[in-house]
Amino acid sequence: MSALSDLLNEARGDLSVREVGRRVAKHGVGESTVIPYFNGKHGTPSEVTRAHYIERSSEAADRSA
Numbered sequence: 001m002s003a004l005s006d007l008l009n010e011a012r013g014d015l016s017v018r019e020v021g022r023r024v025a026k027h028g029v030g031e032s033t034v035i036p037y038f039n040g041k042h043g044t045p046s047e048v049t050r051a052h053y054i055e056r057s058s059e060a061a062d063r064s065a
């Protein structure tokens with residue numbers, strides 16, 4: 001797994017990968033785009049994709065605190 005995958009899996013908490021995919025789809029990132037980032041089979045994410053992940057990860061961390 002990549003460091004990004006590890007970070008995303010940690011940040012998703014109890015949510016399934018599919019649930020995360022459904023949620024980010026509301027923000028313009030397709031569910032099928034998300035899954036490889038959780039299992040480590042991804043390439044380099046685009047700027048838009050990185051921005052979405054950073055924003056969502058921050059929100060997840062805020063909910064955990």
